[in-house]
Amino acid sequence: MLLKKLLLLLLLVWTAQAQVRYFPFIENFDSVTPPALPPGWSTTTNRSSTGDFTTTKSTPRSDSNAVISTNSTISQSLISPIIDFANKEVDTLKFYERRSSTHNSGLIIEASTNGGTTFPIILSDTFHNPGTTSYVLRKLKLPAVLSNQPNVKIRWRVVGNGTGTSGTIRFDDITITARFYFDAAVRSIQFNPPLPFRGDSIRITANIFNAGLLSISNIPVEFYEDYNRNSKPDIDELFFSTIINQILQPNDSAFISTSVYTSQIGDRPIIVKTLLADDQNPMNDIKLIILAVGLPPRTLVINEIMYAPKSPEPEWIEIYNCSSDTVDLKNWKISNRNLSPKYNLTASTIHLKPGEFCVVTKDLSLFSAIHPDIESQIIQSFAIPTYLFNNNGDAVVLFDSRGAIIDSVRYSPSWGGTDGKSLERIDFIGVSNDSSNWGTSKDSIGSTPGRQNYLTPLQHNLCVLRVSAVNYLYNNTIISVSIRNTGRQPVDNFEVSLYHDKNQDTIPESTELISTQIITSQLLPKDSISITFQWLNPALGKNILIAVVNFPSDMRPKDNIVYNEVKISYPPNSLIINEIMYQPKTNEAEYVELFNPNNEAIDISGWKISDKPDTGKELKINVICHWLFVIGVGEYLVIASDSSIFNRFSYLTDSKYRVIINKNLMSLNNEGDNVILNDLTRTTIDSLYYLPKWHNSDVEDVNGRSLERINPSMPGTDRRNWSTCANPLGGTPGKQNSIYTITVPSSASLSFSPNPFSPDGDGFEDATIMCYQLPSTTSLIRVRIYDARGRHIRTLADSEPCGSTGDIVWDGYNDKRERVRIGIYIVLLEALDGNGGSLLTVKGTVVVAAKL
Secondary structure, X not given: OHHHHHHHHHHHHHHHHOEEOOOOEEEOOOOOOOOOOOOOOEEOOOOOOOOOOEEEOOOOOOOOOEEEEEOOOOOEEEEOOEEOOOOEEEEEEEEEEEEOOOOOOOEEEEEEOOOOOOOOEEXXXXXXXXXXXXXXXXXXXXOHHHOOOOOEEEEEEEOOOOOOOOOEEEEEEEEEEEEEOOOEEEEEEEEEOOOOEOOOEEEEEEEEEEOXXXXXOOEEEEEEEOOOOOOOOOHXXXXXXXXEOOOEOOOOEXXXXXXXXXXXXXXXXXXXXXXXXXOOOHHHOEEEEEEEEEOOOOOEXXXXXXXXXXXXXXXXXXXXEOOOOOEEOOOOEEEOOOOOOOEEXXXXXOEEOOOOEEEEEOOHHHHHHHOOXXXXXXXXXXXXXXXXXXXXXXXXXXXXXXXXXXXXEEEOHHHOOOOOOOEEEOOOOOOOOOHHXXXXXXXXXXXXOOXXXXXXXXXXXXXXXXXXXXXXXXXXXXXXXXXXXXXOOOEOOEEEEEEEOOOOOOOOOHHHEEEEEXXXXXXXXXXXXXXXXXXXXXXXXXXXXXXXXXXXXXXXXHHOEEEEEEEEOOOOOOOEEEEEEOOOOOOOOOEEEEEOOOOOOEEOOOOEEEOOOOOOOOOOEEEOOOOOOEEOOOOEEEEEOOOOHHHHOHHHHOOOOEEEEOOOOOOOOOOOEEEEEEOOOOOEEEEEEEOHHHOOOOOOOXXXXXXXXXXXXXXXXOHHXXXXXXXXXXXXXXXXXXXXXXXXXXXXXEEEEOOOEOOOOOOOOOOEEEEEEOOOOOEEEEEEEEOOOOXXXXXXXXXXXXXXXXXXXXXXXOOOOOEOOOEEEEEEEEEEEOOOOOEEEEEEEEEEOOOO
16 A cells, blocks of 8 residues: 555656656556646547547456547547657567447557657557447557657547447557666565564565666665654664665666564555666655564464254354454464465454453354353454355365464374364363364353354363263172363362262262262372272162362363262172073964062163074073163063964963063074073173973973973072973963972872862852872873762873862762762872982862752
């Protein structure tokens, strides 16, 4: 801006004289108010008495004016001011021409050496309509005949041989160059570094060029800093001067350098001036350039990035001023990893004070709807695309108004910030591209726009990291609570309490307190400590534990509490494997029955059951169920491979029976297999390896018959505690086992009820129930009935399996289905012991009577 003012000032001086003496001469027609021509310029009046060519604001090539004429059928001319080429060698003429499509007259450029009396020197061929309505560049080499001529004028003559009466022709940005005999010019000024920061030492280098036709030497050069901003090199602004003693031939250059120190930010106008004694062209003796000094890198930092928001939240970034300066964000820019293009944050003045945050987003309304209480400044940048940052990894680059990079972050999803949560910088002092200095926001809303990041350390802050079971055994439960000092100051003398959230309301209540420990040792910043609690008589299965830190100086108490589900194992045989159907009949289901023999209900969600893996295959562990499923005290659970179990055992459809159909149940091997029951901690609660020889050896066909546990309190691995189901259905899933025995009678006995009975079909005492007790856990029995004369009349059982006790019904009929006569009958029970093979015989009498 200062340089433009200087050039404009010089231009006004030259045009006021109405004679061109210095070069390059540039006329853009912007110094006048239309329709007037600049001083020294003239035009014919062939078309209009007020002048054929006028200035206009309509369609200039450069702001704000151009010169125009209308009607290609009339000859019209535009004439330059007097151009003084004395002691100069002419060079070129350049101008831009723009025509409407109907302006088809020829155009000739001519020159006069007698001040415009005549124009005998033709500078160009005839220019015709170029076939475009845009500006085109016309460039002419000026003839040598014009050199050293003091009264030259140049004329742009529209011939008038066209047909378009409304056609227009425009000229703009006319440039005439010439070379002087003695001309030292300041060609350029460069800074190193080109975009300096406060505190840098800057090398200023000026290129001094011999623009004349003859050699020059002893060229004084001066450097100024334009403190008063008047665009002039005042004597009190001089900070360095020197003399170029070498001889510069035409078109040669010399480089002069000096250094300055930058202690303040902002623009510093630098002027370089040459003072050649015989210089004929003061136009290029002075050059002014702005030295723009910016804040050092990471004065402002990218502090938080929302690159993967959940709809409808827009993308946004947060900027933090970690300097002691107030920074104007006007014309600052951002980009992603593609550094071009850069997107302007704001064209307005927005001051960011030290320690303040600023949020930048594309859509202010959507952002404010999600974050309505942001107190910091929010910039809505319309220039930013809706989707600027890549969710799979990208960069965020912050540029100051000069285009210098102030901060940049090249992030990856592995750093955090996915799934609608922001990526937070931990410490603004830390390195921007250090992945350990970034992480996913742990704030309750998933981000912290306009305020201190959740991950940024506070002065005093303890954080409960986790609560977990070190040892989850029912008889030795150790709970660990991990605490970290995430603040900047050491911490000591704080309390840690452990609660069992029995009612699962996430509120630590005094009645739920397990224990409290006071920690007096010092915990340094970023250090962690693990505190162990012994939980006596823990609740078995799934439990919610709450760990709480009590530290009065804590500046973020909301992370002083943590919840976690802790699983405590069950004691062995909390549930037992009670019945196994490993060889069902064709198209029927395998099943395993579990029994709860204890005095506490058990939730089996997450429990697992498995068998022995096939050779070369991994152990297949099947989760029984993933939902809450409680087995009450004394209840049974049937786990079946498919629903065909209901075909044989139809009573299981009653809701009182607990059945789980699990198609992923292991396939039980007919030749023997493991059955392993694990609780939710994978602790083995019961296991066995059954074999076919566990069946009653006297039962010839065990197909479709289950193996039943005789006594739940006896070991499941003892083959003597298992035998063949005695129930006619072949199994007792969901019910007490048919061979269930607590104590074995010391001797055999028979009893009958009622006795006598009357099988006359009247519905009263028509049958008798024979109850037997045997001194054996499993047997095969044969029951026969004889009359008083010793004749065999009925067989009630023949080699049927049974337990130590049982019942058999006699309906008073013989084997021929004839009702027997009134009298005394003898019942003979023979039992073959399934374990030892010994034979036992017991007799009893029953009376068949009739009504009186």
